[in-house]
Each structure stands twice: as C-alpha cells, then as structure tokens.
Amino acid sequence: xxxxxxxxxxxxxxxxxxxxxxxxxxxxxxxxxxxxxxxxxxxxxxxxxxxxxxxxxxxxxxxxxxxxxxxxxxxxxxxxxxxxxxxxxxxxxxxxxxxxxxxxxxxxxxxxxxxxxxxxxxxxxxxxxxxxxxxxxxxxxxxxxxxxxxxxxxxxxxxxxxxxxxxxxxxxxxxxxxxxxxxxxxxxxxxxxxxxxxxxxxxxxxxxxxxxxxxxxxx
Amino acid sequence: xxxxxxxxxxxxxxxxxxxxxxxxxxxxxxxxxxxxxxxxxxxxxxxxxxxxxxxxxxxxxxxxxxxxxxxxxxxxxxxxxxxxxxxxxxxxxxxxxxxxxxxxxxxxxxxxxxxxxxxxxxxxxxxxxxxxxxxxxxxxxxxxxxxxxxxxxxxxxxxxxxxxxxxxxxxxxxxxxxxxxxxxxxxxxxxxxxxxxxxx
Numbered sequence: 001x002x003x004x005x006x007x008x009x010x011x012x013x014x015x016x017x018x019x020x021x022x023x024x025x026x027x028x029x030x031x032x033x034x035x036x037x038x039x040x041x042x043x044x045x046x047x048x049x050x051x052x053x054x055x056x057x058x059x060x061x062x063x064x065x066x067x068x069x070x071x072x073x074x075x076x077x078x079x080x081x082x083x084x085x086x087x088x089x090x091x092x093x094x095x096x097x098x099x100x101x102x103x104x105x106x107x108x109x110x111x112x113x114x115x116x117x118x119x120x121x122x123x124x125x126x127x128x129x130x131x132x133x134x135x136x137x138x139x140x141x142x143x144x145x146x147x148x149x150x151x152x153x154x155x156x157x158x159x160x161x162x163x164x165x166x167x168x169x170x171x172x173x174x175x176x177x178x179x180x181x182x183x184x185x186x187x188x189x190x191x192x193x194x195x196x197x198x199x200x201x202x203x204x205x206x207x208x209x210x211x212x213x214x215x216x217x218x219x
Numbered sequence: 220x221x222x223x224x225x226x227x228x229x230x231x232x233x234x235x236x237x238x239x240x241x242x243x244x245x246x247x248x249x250x251x252x253x254x255x256x257x258x259x260x261x262x263x264x265x266x267x268x269x270x271x272x273x274x275x276x277x278x279x280x281x282x283x284x285x286x287x288x289x290x291x292x293x294x295x296x297x298x299x300x301x302x303x304x305x306x307x308x309x310x311x312x313x314x315x316x317x318x319x320x321x322x323x324x325x326x327x328x329x330x331x332x333x334x335x336x337x338x339x340x341x342x343x344x345x346x347x348x349x350x351x352x353x354x355x356x357x358x359x360x361x362x363x364x365x366x367x368x369x370x371x372x373x374x375x376x377x378x379x380x381x382x383x384x385x386x387x388x389x390x391x392x393x394x395x396x397x398x399x400x401x402x403x404x405x406x407x408x409x410x411x412x413x414x415x416x417x418x419x
Contacts, residue, residue, distance in 0.1 A: 084290070
C-alpha cells in the first residue's frame with residue numbers, strides 16, 4: 001500500500017507538471033496586472049502595504065482559479081467513482097491533489113517573485129521574507145479554495161452558490177499577512193506561527209469537508 | 220451474495236423505481252435492462268453505495284453495503300471515461316492501478332494489455348485514442364484489479380466484435396471463479412446462463 005501511495009504521489013506530480021501551462025498563463029496575467037497597478041500609481045508614494053495587498057488579492061484569485069480548474073477536471077463523476085472505490089480514502093487523494101496544486105503555485109511564485117517585486121517597486125531585501133510569508137499562507141488558501149471548488153463544481157447549481165460561505169475563511173489570512181507587513185522588517189516569528197496553526201486547522205477539516213462535498217454533491 | 224429488498228429511489232419529486240427485489244449469488248450474472256431513463260445507472264449507483272435509496276435495503280454477504288465494503292469488494296466501471304486526457308495510455312494504466320492499490324506485475328500487465336489492445340502503441344496520449352480504445356482502458360481494470368463483484372454500466376457500447384467476444388470470455392471466467400457480475404446493457408450478451416431484470 002505504501003509503495004502504491006508513493007506511486008500515486010509520483011503520478012500526481014506528473015499531472016501537476018502537465019497543468020503548469022495554466023499556472024504560467026495565470027502568473028503572466030498577474031505580472032500584467034501588477035504592471036498596470038504600478039503604472040497607475042506611479043506618481044503616488046506608496047509604502048509596502050498597498051502593493052503587497054494587491055499582490056495578495058491577485059494570488060488569492062489565482063489560487064481560486066487554479067483549484068477550480070483542477071477540481072472540475074480531476075473530480076468529474078467518472079473519476080470520482082474510481083476515487084471513492086479506491087482503498088485510499090478520498091480524503092487522502094484530496095490532500096495529495098491539494099499539495100500538488102500548492103507546489104505548482106508556489107514554485108511559480110518563487111520563479112516570478114523577483115520580477116513581481118521589481119514591477120511593484122518593492123525593495124528586493126524583502127524577497128525572502130515575502131516568499132516565506134506567501135509559502136506559509138498559500139497552504140491555507142489552497143485548502144480553503146478546495147472546499148470552495150468542491151461545492152462550486154457540484155451538479156446542483158442552487159447548492160453551488162453556497163460556496164460563497166467558505167470565502168470568509170480567507171479573511172484571517174489576509175488580515176494577518178497585512179499585520180506582518182506592518183511590522184518593521186517582518187521580524188516576528190510568532191506571527192508566522194499563526195499561518196502554521198491556521199494551516200493545521202484547515203488540514204484537519206478541509207480534506208474531510210471537501211471529500212464530503214464531492215461525495216454528496218457530485219455523484 | 221448481493222440481495223436487494225424493496226428498493227425505491229426518487230430524484231426530487233420523481234420516483235425513478237419502486238420496490239425492486241432481486242438476489243445475485245456467487246457465479247451469477249444479472250443483466251439490468253430498460254429504456255433510457257428507466258434508472259439502470261441509478262440502480263447500479265445505489266448498489267455501490269454512491270447514492271442512498273429512498274427506502275429498501277441492499278446487502279452483500281448479509282451485511283449492509285458501506286463505503287468500506289464497496290471499496291474492498293466492488294469494481295465499478297461507469298459509462299463515461301475516467302482516464303486523464305493529458306497522460307499516455309501507459310501512464311493512465313499505472314495511475315489507475317496505483318489508485319486501486321494493485322501490486323504491479325509487469326508480466327500480467329503486458330498480457331492484459333495485449334488481450335485488449337494487441338499492437339497499440341502505449342505511449343499514445345489518451346485524447347488521441349478512439350472511443351472504443353478509450354473504453355478498452357476501462358475494461359482493462361477487469362483483468363488487473365481483483366475484486367469479487369463487478370458492477371458494469373453499459374460495458375459493451377462502442378466496442379468492436381472481437382473485443383465483445385473477449386469481454387464475454389472474461390465474464391465466463393469470472394463466473395467460473397464464483398464472482399458476481401451486475402451489468403446494464405442495451406446489447407445482448409453471448410453467455411448461456413444469466414438473470415435479467417427489466418426496469419419499466
């Protein structure tokens with residue numbers, strides 16, 4: 001079973017690599033939006049908060065799009081039947097897929113982040129800290145987005161509207177991210193722990209709720 | 220043995236079927252027939268515990284079918300295809316074998332692939348295959364995943380004559396080994412002994 005689990009991870013990794021073109025397109029859109037944002041405010045003196053908030057909102061949308069796309073492709077009814085009848089629980093499959101989506105998004109962010117910071121006129125000394133901040137918060141964003149996606153892709157259109165209820169779960173991430181950037185040089189380890197704690201909370205509930213929604217709404 | 224008692228199912232306010240009863244013993248095949256929309260696929264989904272019935276019970280070897288029983292004992296092949304379009308045929312086979320936790324035996328895999336696909340290049344992307352070839356990938360699981368009960372939704376549609384004979388041979392072998400097969404089909408199957416359930 002363990003051998004097949006690792007085989008599953010490797011297959012999911014291959015699938016993730018094949019889905020990279022979509023991530024690339026999304027990050028290109030992010031760069032274009034950042035450029036428009038920067039150009040439109042070129043005569044204003046901005047601190048780090050405004051561009052970072054903009055970056056966060058864009059990353060939030062990118063994650064939502066990416067998770068929605070992967071879920072609608074990889075959790076259609078026929079595949080879902082096989083996942084449900086698999087000896088691996090659906091929660092484990094959801095967890096592995098979420099982690100692969102996370103890896104895909106964060107690797108692209110690491111690659112594009114220097115360019116994004118230059119466009120947004122943010123000093124590159126913050127590069128590492130912004131990457132760490134985003135790597136930590138993106139984990140929770142992907143897991144919450146998976147709950148949203150599992151409801152949105154349901155066959156019942158009326159119920160898919162209830163996915164809006166999951167959106168407030170993103171708010172603490174945005175609040176804490178902005179709170180960290182308010183502190184001088186982002187230097188506070190305890191604040192980073194929030195993201196870890198919030199991720200662990202999501203890890204406990206998100207795969208369970210996602211797989212429950214997939215089973216009940218999409219089969 | 221699979222036993223279905225007084226099974227009814229409704230979708231919204233529409234009753235799909237009412238008070239269905241049947242038993243399928245090991246070594247038996249049940250062919251579910253009926254017009255489009257009669258509830259054949261829904262009945263299979265009820266048996267595999269994908270959806271809950273309105274009333275009635277479904278048992279396998281005396282106990283109610285739950286998710287654990289279904290994943291341990293049932294192999295379900297749906298009408299629509301489950302493979303990943305971006306993967307090759309070979310990668311798809313390996314992916315779905317790992318999902319079903321099948322011990323990978325290269326010899327058995329080659330033999331099974333040859334049984335269905337003959338000389339087909341396994342490095343072809345899945346989206347490049349024809350409907351029938353795609354269907355064969357689903358049926359390949361019948362040979363590679365060892366579960367006592369097969370629940371098959373229209374497994375013969377889109378297949379050529381030679382493959383239909385091959386699938387019927389697989390059915391015969393399964394029944395000889397005391398397996399249970401429940402399938403829906405608009406086509407007749409070539410086996411001599413099987414039960415039929417007609418949904419109105």
